[in-house]
Amino acid sequence: MTDFAxxxxxxxxxxxxxxxxxxxxxxxxxxxxxxxxxxxxxxPEALMSLGVKRPFVVCDAxxxxxxxxxxxxxxxxxxxxxxxxxxxxxxxxxxxxESAVGALAMAYDPASDAVLGVxxxxxxxxxxxxxxxxxxPSLVVGTAPSMDGYASDxxxxxxxxxxxxxxxxxPQAVVxxxxxxxxxxxxxxxxxxxxxxxxxxxxxxWRISHIVTGEYYCENIARLMRRSLRRCVDAAExxxxxxxxxxxxxxxxxxxxxxxxxxxxxSRPASGLEHYFSHMWEMMxxxxxxxxxxHGAQCxxxxxxxxxxxxxxxxxxxxxxxxxxxxxxxxxxxWRERTRGIFGRxxxxxxxxxxxxxxxxxxxxxxxxxxRIVDNWPAILAIMDEELPRADDLAAMMxxxxxxxxxxxxGIGAEDTRRAYIGxxxxxxxxxxxxLIWDLGLEREFEQLAGELAV
Ligand SMILES: [Zn+2]
Ligand SMILES: [Zn+2]
Numbered sequence: 001m002t003d004f005a006x007x008x009x010x011x012x013x014x015x016x017x018x019x020x021x022x023x024x025x026x027x028x029x030x031x032x033x034x035x036x037x038x039x040x041x042x043x044p045e046a047l048m049s050l051g052v053k054r055p056f057v058v059c060d061a062x063x064x065x066x067x068x069x070x071x072x073x074x075x076x077x078x079x080x081x082x083x084x085x086x087x088x089x090x091x092x093x094x095x096x097x098e099s100a101v102g103a104l105a106m107a108y109d110p111a112s113d114a115v116l117g118v119x120x121x122x123x124x125x126x127x128x129x130x131x132x133x134x135x136x137p138s139l140v141v142g143t144a145p146s147m148d149g150y151a152s153d154x155x156x157x158x159x160x161x162x163x164x165x166x167x168x169x170x171p172q173a174v175v176x177x178x179x180x181x182x183x184x185x186x187x188x189x190x191x192x193x194x195x196x197x198x199x200x201x202x203x204x205x206w207r208i209s210h211i212v213t214g215e216y217y218c219e220n221i222a223r224l225m226r227r228s229l230r231r232c233v234d235a236a237e238x239x240x241x242x243x244x245x246x247x248x249x250x251x252x253x254x255x256x257x258x259x260x261x262x263x264x265x266x267s268r269p270a271s272g273l274e275h276y277f278s279h280m281w282e283m284m285x286x287x288x289x290x291x292x293x294x295h296g297a298q299c300x301x302x303x304x305x306x307x308x309x310x311x312x313x314x315x316x317x318x319x320x321x322x323x324x325x326x327x328x329x330x331x332x333x334x335w336r337e338r339t340r341g342i343f344g345r346x347x348x349x350x351x352x353x354x355x356x357x358x359x360x361x362x363x364x365x366x367x368x369x370x371x372r373i374v375d376n377w378p379a380i381l382a383i384m385d386e387e388l389p390r391a392d393d394l395a396a397m398m399x400x401x402x403x404x405x406x407x408x409x410x411g412i413g414a415e416d417t418r419r420a421y422i423g424x425x426x427x428x429x430x431x432x433x434x435x436l437i438w439d440l441g442l443e444r445e446f447e448q449l450a451g452e453l454a455v
Contacts, residue, residue: 151258194300
């Protein structure tokens with residue numbers, strides 16, 4: 001048995017993976033990972049080690065300037081043929097949707113044997129989808145440490161103007177040159193930190209769910225994420241000075257999040273209620289045809305909001321009479337109506353998901369969960385103590401760095417935050433803080449509180 005939680009990130013890639021104390025073997029499909037100053041120069045070597053002879057290189061106008069031109073030169077100098085596609089400049093923020101993937105498919109050179117994305121969130125997401133469609137591996141040169149999808153096996157896409165997760169394959173190579181990344185816009189660097197802060201809530205909720213629902217949990221993976229998160233928080237001051245070590249810590253944490261999700265085969269190590277706030281806000285913006293803020297910026301705000309909700313929750317004691325009264329008053333047709341009001345045209349999919357997969361509304365299952373919550377309440381409080389920083393301390397740090405700290409700071413109002421809170425419980429089948437609160441019969445008080453905390 002190998003303890004991988006204290007290993008260097010490069011050790012985590014080994015082909016045979018790790019037999020873990022949790023009973024599973026953890027491995028990632030990521031084969032080449034380089035993070036550091038000047039590492040873009042290893043690109044020819046990385047391509048050779050993966051047997052890639054002719055990549056299809058994808059940039060947008062900004063990432064071409066940041067790194068794409070450099071990639072072209074390096075490939076030219078190494079005598080590696082490639083086809084370059086640069087997305088034309090957009091008037092609005094580019095969405096990872098049919099139009100973007102369609103543009104790539106139409107420009108794709110079928111002689112290519114890999115897709116090499118040069119960019120961050122949207123480019124990486126679209127390239128993974130294209131690579132799956134074309135049946136070739138994907139590789140990525142990161143341009144900003146802004147989100148945790150670099151090494152994940154899924155793409156966060158927009159399909160029919162709805163937010164969906166498409167599972168494809170994790171990139172085979174991730175190259176993050178900190179000389180390039182440290183020059184990214186400051187809001188992108190801070191968004192990356194925001195996406196890392198999410199791990200406080202993610203690990204806390206994962207442990208609580210393990211107790212309440214019996215969901216699989218791996219302490220070694222959790223340790224891996226905690227250690228990386230601590231490094232990012234320690235580096236936060238350096239990040240605003242664009243110090244290479246700080247940029248490296250955040251880039252590494254974001255890549256590690258993808259590896260950890262691959263290890264666990266679920267998104268638990270990296271995402272909790274804060275990500276669901278972000279998904280809900282993004283879906284609302286899509287519904288209205290408005291652009292959203294950066295994913296990581298929303299996750300940072302969602303983290304602080306979730307910790308505030310948990311701080312209120314921990315002052316209460318589970319009350320069987322109250323939970324029973326709330327359960328008795330819960331009415332499925334009324335819930336469906338409310339869900340329609342929140343989700344609009346995605347409501348049918350959400351209602352079907354709850355009925356077929358989530359089963360959270362099932363009275364018997366809910367009663368069982370309530371029992372376990374009551375029996376384990378001291379342990380649940382201890383998990384919150386162990387995993388979470390104080391909201392005031394976190395807010396002070398974020399404010400000091402110039403990060404947004406409230407939904408209103410992101411241009412999102414109290415009503416949308418209240419609705420996002422309600423929707424979070426049923427948008428997927430994940431047990432979250434909002435599910436725990438619902439099980440305790442406290443949803444109405446806390447949806448109110450979520451709205452009040454938006455300001
Ligand atoms: Zn494990
Ligand atoms: Zn994220």
